[in-house]
């Protein structure tokens with residue numbers, strides 16, 4: 189149990205380090221800092237001329253830190269005061285408790301590296317040197333306030349401020365080296381601005397409308413693939429980073445390595461287990477790029493400026509495919525709200541017409557038929573309309589999650605919800621099963637739309653699993669277009685108050701014991717065994733904006749957690765992650781499917797939710813709070829963690845559409861997909877996923893190429909089988925960059941993927957100081 193505490197402490201440490209690093213980036217913004225840099229450069233040059241090449245000194249530095257134990261990096265520089273303070277605290281803790289053993293972690297989980305006292309001396313010289321060279325010009329703020337200042341400015345500040353902030357970070361990131369002053373020449377800026385504003389209008393008008401069948405285009409179409417002659421961005425040889433930059437990179441490296449050690453990965457990748465023989469292979473990656481980078485955000489627009497026509501032609505050259513018939517997965521949608529209002533209304537009316545005498549509910553000591561229920565509500569089928577249903581989110585739900593959940597009662601009546609939207613009611617969820625089947629057949633009819641429905645297990649009793657499985661099996665809820673995720677509401681405090689559970693461990697037991705039982709012996713729960721084959725993920729849900737007590741290292745273990753308070757997000761996340769990790773190891777060893785941890789995170793609330801899920805989650809839903817933390821955003825980018833974002837949904841709850849960071853994340857190359865979240869409350873049309881894409885396309889001027897790229901991401905992020913992914917996006921989809929693309933399936937030009945891959949590799953090499961080892965396959 190102690191070990192768990194250690195893990196949590198580590199998570200906290202990472203969070204704190206990130207705070208410190210981001211504070212560090214803030215410092216770098218100031219002009220005086222630039223001057224400092226200039227001076228630094230001077231002195232570096234002197235150093236070099238003194239005979240010790242910087243390259244060499246860096247190498248020695250690397251050896252030093254490696255020698256210090258498994259690559260764990262002890263920060264001693266004056267420029268990162270916060271981290272030092274925090275690591276000091278941990279050292280103290282360690283002394284008190286003696287060496288920490290990590291025996292309790294699941295098999296296969298790498299040991300955590302803890303900091304050791306008194307080892308910083310080894311780096312004395314370089315530290316002193318960098319400290320004397322670069323001193324932060326802003327006061328050293330305590331780590332928390334660095335975020336608060338951003339957070340505080342969050343809601344009311346205008347978006348321009350945000351983007352300015354992030355831009356600086358991004359520019360700094362690549363180019364803060366010796367030549368930073370040169371880069372900020374007015375000329376370059378002007379070009380960038382022109383590019384970003386010009387390119388969009390140009391590309392859109394060129395794309396969607398004025399396309400005539402002109403002979404030249406047709407000629408190009410007949411010619412060889414587009415990537416033979418597209419304009420590549422030239423990339424300059426990277427600058428030698430300053431010692432302080434190196435320190436920052438090493439911290440980032442450590443974060444990425446920690447994630448690698450934590451997150452569950454199958455020992456044998458699906459594509460190694462299962463060979464799919466299909467002759468059509470995408471073209472291999474041709475030549476490398478040559479030169480120079482502008483600021484990172486602008487690279488995408490620059491790429492568009494150079495290549496948008498070629499991308500467009502490439503798309504046209506892929507016969508048959510267009511946005512409508514590329515596969516897209518709704519990566520985040522709650523099953524209980526998966527039908528649209530009109531659909532639900534039609535269903536209720538038809539039930540009232542066809543089965544008025546069905547006994548549907550037991551209330552106040554009597555059994556009521558459907559007709560009687562409506563009489564008790566003083567409603568007839570004719571009266572019912574969508575407005576009366578009143579499940580739609582409106583202005584009153586903005587920022588009020590509690591009201592949002594209230595909305596989820598049709599006609600404001602929990603009776604109708606009980607009858608139509610519950611699976612454990614008097615009619616054993618038959619109505620919900622039927623309406624679900626209708627949704628399935630709508631999906632099947634659309635053919636190119638898939639969905640991952642999230643359905644709740646509460647953890648109040650162990651039999652929930654069997655109930656759910658038998659509901660699925662008895663109603664024959666199966667579709668080639670659908671897989672399931674389990675969502676666990678974070679409601680310990682509610683159950684505790686009601687006396688349903690005594691400790692947090694009860695909930696964990698109720699959730700995980702049946703899963704272990706059925707994995708060990710499928711005969712023990714045959715229906716659950718069958719259902720589990722369709723379950724691809726585990727989710728955590730609740731209102732993240734609820735105030736929570738921050739996790740500390742003195743938290744009780746789950747069986748000692750008997751107080752009335754709800755544990756923090758990170759506490760839930762850690763224990764779900766850890767149990768799932770062990771379960772997955774077991775399932776994999778028995779040749780069964782595994783279940784990925786894919787929680788809601790970063791929709792609202794504290795930024796440490798995102799630090800926690802960085803370490804533990806396969807991918808997350810929302811992530812909009814990444815806009816508040818440049819460093820975490822950068823880490824999510826480097827690790828290419830999937831974000832299933834739902835801008836329309838967030839529009840009604842937490843963030844206005846036009847301020848949603850989706851377009852910025854997409855531009856920067858984060859692994860984003862679009863999802864609907866709650867069609868019943870949010871969407872108006874029969875195809876909510878297309879509605880989501882369509883609104884995004886018109887508000888943010890996304891081209892057809894952009895939409896297809898997002899759709900491709902959604903297939904990656906989904907939990908569908910290897911065989912289906914191969915069929916949908918190409919047999920080599922698991923390879924990085926253009927090699928993994930099949931334009932005939934995805935309608936995404938190689939150019940686009942080569943660009944993304946190129947930029948990502950550069951950033952990785954930057955952070956790993958040119959020594960990044962990048963496997964040819966994703967998720968490796």
Ligand SMILES: *[C@@H]1O[C@H](CO)[C@@H](O)[C@H](O)[C@H]1NC(C)=O
Nearest residue numbers: 807828829830859904905966
């Ligand atoms: C995007 O994220 C998913 C997981 O969410 C991952 O499987 C996939 O490989 C990622 N895409 C890339 C290009 O890394």
Ligand SMILES: [Zn+2]
Nearest residue numbers: 520788809865
């Ligand atoms: Zn959601």
